[in-house]
Amino acid sequence: QVQLVESGGGLVQAGASLRLSCAVSARNLNVGWFRQAPGNDREFVAAISSSGDSIYYADSVKGRFTISRADAQNTVYLQMNSLKPEDTTVYYCAASSRLWGTWTTSPSVYAFWGRGTQVFVSE
16 A cells, blocks of 8 residues: 655745655655645646656646655655645645556546645735
8 A cells, every 4th residue: 555645734925935745655656746625626736757757737836836756765746836825725645556648637547645735825
């Protein structure tokens, strides 16, 4: 069973930055970040392939967020800059062993999920 643990969430003002971390208990997995507000569907944010060579971003975060991975530490990061109040929600990381493709933006592709970390961006 693959385990994922998110950290790095918190309360910041609009325009500030946060870096989320996702510790993954296994290697060679594609990893994605999603977010979900109460009553809403889980929304894709970013994903990185197991090799780190391929990356997807949601249009809403493109240019502000950067996903990266440090395989020596089995950790995937989400650097979030220029945060907006609408970025406020719980962020989850997830892992998938499926072949990389455009479907990687779908939550259904990911078999393993962390418990989430809360991000709150004030005005």
